[in-house]
Amino acid sequence: MKYLMIDGNNLAIRSAFANENLRNSENIPTGVHFGFFQSLINLKKSYPNYQFLICWDGKSKRRMIESESAVKNGLIKSAYKENRKKKDQPQPILDFYKQAPYLQKGIAQTGIPQIRLDEFETDDVIASYCKKLSGDEIIAVTSDADYYQILTDNVSVFDGMKQQLHTKQSFMDEYKIEPYQHVDVGALMGDDGDNIFGITGWGDKTALEAIVEHGSYSNLYKYLHNLYDGLRVKFPDLDESNLNKLSDIKTKSGKQKYPEVTINNPFTGVSLAVEEKNTGNISKSILMALMFEERVKLAYSLKKMDDNIENLPDIVNENMNKDRLFEYFDYYDIQSLKNVL
Numbered sequence: 001m002k003y004l005m006i007d008g009n010n011l012a013i014r015s016a017f018a019n020e021n022l023r024n025s026e027n028i029p030t031g032v033h034f035g036f037f038q039s040l041i042n043l044k045k046s047y048p049n050y051q052f053l054i055c056w057d058g059k060s061k062r063r064m065i066e067s068e069s070a071v072k073n074g075l076i077k078s079a080y081k082e083n084r085k086k087k088d089q090p091q092p093i094l095d096f097y098k099q100a101p102y103l104q105k106g107i108a109q110t111g112i113p114q115i116r117l118d119e120f121e122t123d124d125v126i127a128s129y130c131k132k133l134s135g136d137e138i139i140a141v142t143s144d145a146d147y148y149q150i151l152t153d154n155v156s157v158f159d160g161m162k163q164q165l166h167t168k169q170s171f172m173d174e175y176k177i178e179p180y181q182h183v184d185v186g187a188l189m190g191d192d193g194d195n196i197f198g199i200t201g202w203g204d205k206t207a208l209e210a211i212v213e214h215g216s217y218s219n220l221y222k223y224l225h226n227l228y229d230g231l232r233v234k235f236p237d238l239d240e241s242n243l244n245k246l247s248d249i250k251t252k253s254g255k256q257k258y259p260e261v262t263i264n265n266p267f268t269g270v271s272l273a274v275e276e277k278n279t280g281n282i283s284k285s286i287l288m289a290l291m292f293e294e295r296v297k298l299a300y301s302l303k304k305m306d307d308n309i310e311n312l313p314d315i316v317n318e319n320m321n322k323d324r325l326f327e328y329f330d331y332y333d334i335q336s337l338k339n340v341l
Contacts, residue, residue, distance in 0.1 A: 003133065003315070004043060004050040005126045007142035008114070009057045009096075012036050012103060014143065014161060016092035024333045029095040033103055033332040039160055040110070043141065050139070053315050054107060055125045056100075056116040063121075063302050070298050076197050077260065080302055083195040106332075109325040111318040120309055123147060127307035129315075130155045139165070146186065149305060151179035176212050184217045187300035188289075196299050199292045200260055201285055210289075217296055224290050227282065246271055261291070 015035025022031040043052070060080070067080035089097075107114060117125055123142075127150045130138050137154050140147050143161045151157060151168040158165050171179050188207035190198025198207070214220040249257040258271050270287040273279050279287060289296075 001133070001136045002047075002050045003129070003136060003138045004047050004052050005129060005138060005140050006040075006043075006052065006054045007122045007126065007140065007144060007147075008054045008104075009122055010142045010144055011039055011160065012100060013093065013096050015039065016096045016099075020092045020095070022333070024331065028332075029099060030332040030334065031092070032096055032099045033106065033328075034334045036103060037106070037329075037334060040107075040112070043160075047139065051315060051317070052112045053129070054112055054114045055122040056104070056114065057122045058116055058118040058120050060121045060124065060306075061119040062306065066298065066301055070295070075295050075298065078195060081195050083192075106325065106328040108318070109321040109328060111320040113315055113317060115313055117309065120306060124306040124309060125312070126150070127305040128309035128312055131307045132312060145182075146303065146305070148179050148182040149303075150307070175208060177208070181211050181216065183300060183304045184211045186303040187217050187296050188220075190299055191303065194302070196302050197260065197292070197295050198299050199285075199289050199296060201288050206285060217300060220289070221293055221296075224286060224293075227286070242272055246275075249275065 012032050012035075015038075016029075016032045019031025019035045020029070022029065022034055024030050040052075063080045067076065067082075070076045071079050104114060115125060120128075123144065123146055126140050126147075130140070130150050130152070134152075134154065138156070140150065140155065140157045141160060142157065143159045147157045148166065148171055151166065151171050153168055156165055156167045168179055171182075175182070177185070185204065185207045186196075186198075188198050188210060189202050189204055190196050210220050211217070214223055243261070246258045246261055247256060251257050261271055270279070270291050274284050274287060
């Protein structure tokens with residue numbers, strides 16, 4: 001069996017941005033609807049023999065519990081995805097939130113099955129289906145790089161934005177690591193979009209180089225602890241006085257230089273050692289890695305998909321209701337797509 005599993009939120013939001021100026025005769029935004037169905041039709045042309053499945057985001061109960069606990073313990077300052085306040089979202093995102101229920105009703109008329117599990121996000125659901133259907137060929141449709149972690153010999157990822165198919169082999173050729181190690185890279189660098197905190201100052205290049213060399217974030221920290229012990233650099237304890245001292249240090253642009261340092265972070269005194277130039281031959285980026293070890297562990301957990309969801313619904317196609325679908329197309333001014341159905 002061949003399956004094409006679509007990250008519904010990812011595709012719908014991309015459609016909203018790509019067609020944000022489209023409106024129907026009642027001035028209702030139609031870009032989400034037009035772009036989504038246009039993509040569905042193109043995917044059907046490219047993958048005619050695949051069983052389609054569209055998955056929608058629930059809220060990750062596990063990730064929220066873990067991150068909210070970390071906030072209470074002073075490890076991080078805000079919880080998972082807490083940066084996504086609706087009042088601060090751009091208009092295409094707001095259009096998606098408003099139009100998503102109507103989009104899902106329209107999709108229902110195509111007969112393509114849709115799945116949403118309240119306590120899990122789309123990537124968890126698709127990862128679980130990939131594990132359950134390990135003997136089948138699966139293509140995940142998304143532009144979210146987090147999906148690289150589920151690449152296997154039978155699972156590929158199609159990025160509709162770049163029109164690029166990623167396989168396990170193409171990923172390994174490009175990044176020189178195994179797909180499952182992509183979680184480690186993400187844990188080290190963090191993810192601003194999901195409000196996941198990694199190592200301050202570490203980007204994708206630094207994080208990838210570290211995993212290529214050490215294999216995992218845990219192996220990296222074994223190396224760093226040995227390095228730290230070997231140098232025996234004296235780091236001051238971080239108390240309220242020293243924390244206030246750090247808060248007064250500004251960058252050239254006037255921003256606080258160490259906004260994320262808390263007393264509860266491991267090796268918090270390294271920031272003072274950096275400022276006092278008492279770090280020996282050890283680099284600042286390595287010191288920052290030591291300081292944020294505990295939140296890297298958290299980031300790894302938040303980035304790693306839950307691929308063991310129990311009692312997944314069976315994937316069953318419904319009958320297509322062409323008349324109702326055409327009514328939907330007429331309302332959202334996407335009649336041009338009727339000719340291909």
